[in-house]
Amino acid sequence: MRILAFSDLHRDEAAAQGVVRRANEADVIVIAGDLATKRVGLEAMVEVLRSIVTPTVVVPGNSESDLELEAACTEWTAAHVLHGSGVEIGGVAFWGLGGAVPVTPFGSWSFDLDESDAADLLAGCPEGAVLVSHSPPYGLADGDAGGRHLGSRAVLAAARRARTQLVICGHIHASWGKQVSLGETLVVNAGPRGAVLDVGPTSGSARSPT
Numbered sequence: 001m002r003i004l005a006f007s008d009l010h011r012d013e014a015a016a017q018g019v020v021r022r023a024n025e026a027d028v029i030v031i032a033g034d035l036a037t038k039r040v041g042l043e044a045m046v047e048v049l050r051s052i053v054t055p056t057v058v059v060p061g062n063s064e065s066d067l068e069l070e071a072a073c074t075e076w077t078a079a080h081v082l083h084g085s086g087v088e089i090g091g092v093a094f095w096g097l098g099g100a101v102p103v104t105p106f107g108s109w110s111f112d113l114d115e116s117d118a119a120d121l122l123a124g125c126p127e128g129a130v131l132v133s134h135s136p137p138y139g140l141a142d143g144d145a146g147g148r149h150l151g152s153r154a155v156l157a158a159a160r161r162a163r164t165q166l167v168i169c170g171h172i173h174a175s176w177g178k179q180v181s182l183g184e185t186l187v188v189n190a191g192p193r194g195a196v197l198d199v200g201p202t203s204g205s206a207r208s209p210t
Contacts, residue, residue, distance in 0.1 A: 001027045001028060001089075001090050001091075001092050001198065001199050001200070002025070002026045002027050002028075002196065002197070002198055003026055003027070003028050003029075003030055003130070003166075003168075003196070003197045003198070003199060004019070004022055004023065004025055004026035004028075004029050004030070004194060004195075004196055005029075005030040005031075005032065005168045005188060005190040005194060005195045005196075005197060006019055006029075006030070006031050006032070006170075006190050006191070006192060006193075006194040006195075007031065007032035007033055007034060007061070007134070007168075007169065007170020007171070007176075007189070007190040007191055007192070008032075008033070008034040008061065008170045008171070008173065008176070008190075008191055008192050009031070009034065009035050009045060009192050010034055010035075010036070010037045010063065010192070011035075011036060011037045011040070011041035011044070011045060012192065013044065013045065013048055015192050016035075016045050016048040016049050017048055019031075019049060019052070019194070020048065020049065020051055020052055022194070023052045023053075023054045024054065025196065026054060026196065027054070027055070027089075027090060028054065028055050028056070028057060028089055028090070028092075028094075029052060029054050029055070029056040029057070030056070030057045030058075030094075030130075030132055030168050030190070031049075031056065031057070031058045031059070032059055032061075032132050032133065032134055032168050032169055032170040032171075032190055033058075033059050033060055033061025033062070033063075033064075033098055033099075033134030033170055033171065034061030034062065034063045034064070034134065034170060034171070035049075035058075035061070035063070035064060035069075036061070036063040036064040036068075037063055038063055038109045038110075039063060039064060039065075039068070039109050042063075042064045042068055042069065042072050043072050046072040046073055046076060049076065049079075050073070050075060050076035050078075050079070052076075052078055052079075053077075053078050054078060055078055055080070055089045055090075056076075056078050056079045056080065057079075057080050057082060057087065057089075057094050057096060057132055058073065058079050058080065058081050058082070058096075059081070059082050059083060059096040059097060059098040059132050059133070059134055060081075060083055060098030060099060060111060060134065061098065061099070061100075061111070061134045061170065061171065062099055062100035062104060062106070062110045062111045062112060062134065062171070063109075063110070063111070064111065065098075065099075065111045066081070066083040066098055066099075066111070069081050069083075069098070080094070081096075082094065082095065082096025082097075082098075082132065083096055083097065083098040083099075083121065084096075084097060084120075084121030084122075084124070085124075086124065086125070086126065086129065088202075091201040091202065092129075092130060092199055092200075092201060092202055093126045093128065093129040093130065093202045094129060094130045094131075094132060095122070095124070095125040095126065095129045095130070095131050095132070095162075095164075096131075096132045096133070097118060097121055097122055097131070097132070097133040097134070097135075097155065098111065098133075098134050099111045099112055099113045099118075099134060099135070100112045100113070100134065100135055100171060101113045101114070101115060101118040101133075101134075101135040101152035101154060101155065102114060102115055102152060102153075115152065115153055115154045116154075118135075118152055118154035118155065119154040119157065119158070122154055122155065122157075122158035123158075125158050125161075125162045125164065126162060126202065127162050127163055127202075128162070128163060128164065128165055128202040129162060129164050129165070129202060130164065130165060130166045130167075130168065130199060131155070131158065131159055131162070131164040131166070131167045131168070132167075132168045132169075133152070133155045133167060133168075133169050134169065134170055134171050135151055135152040135155055135169060135171050136150075136151035136152070136155065136167075136169040136170075136171060136172055136175065136187065136189055137151050137152060137155040137156035137159050137167060137169070137182065137187060138151040138152055138153045138155070138156045139151060139156065140156070140167075140180050140182055140187045141169065141172070141175045141178040141179070141180050141187050141188070141189035142169075142171075142172050142175055142189070143172065143174060143175050144172060144174045144175075145174045150171075150172050151169075151172070155167070155169075156182075159182055159185055159187075160182070160183075163183075163184070163185070164185050165184070165185060165186070165199055165200070165202075166185065166186050166187075166188070166197060166199055167182070167185060167186070167187045167188070168188050168190055168195075168197075169187065169188070169189050169190070170189060170190055170191060171189075172189065173191070175189045176189055176190070176191025176192070176193070177189065177190075177191050177193060177195075179195070
């Protein structure tokens, strides 16, 4: 299975149109959150994206809530909005977690979760799944411009426990485009430029295409 993964489009309709143009390159599209910016512009972004007919997995970022994303995607028939939930597509299990983990200093506009709540929402992630999390796992593709690790310990623990074949994330802009390994798990901070990734059935392993 070929996955075309993005995150953090942040109201950039030209970038969204680019995803639409590339959708036929992949078997599944993954968008790891932050279509909006500070809770503004979500509907306009989804209006562009909902012409995609390729199965699409979307999780909320911290710039839109799970409920807002579900409402915006009501008429996008190819979209699977995941937050503490999963879906199987073509023999591959996907599990999603939205929001910023841990809680950010950004205030009331940010859709945030603490580590305990995130762990609860990650408990059902099946072994070998593709984990789509807006927040990166702690210590992996999560460094800010100052070198601080801002990822989630709950996401890290879930990836280890479930031996996920792939973690697709975003959120930390300074780490966009980074791909690192956690044992046999590939961790990809997709960013708005995106990444093309190949995965096998849920018992397989992920790799970047050569």
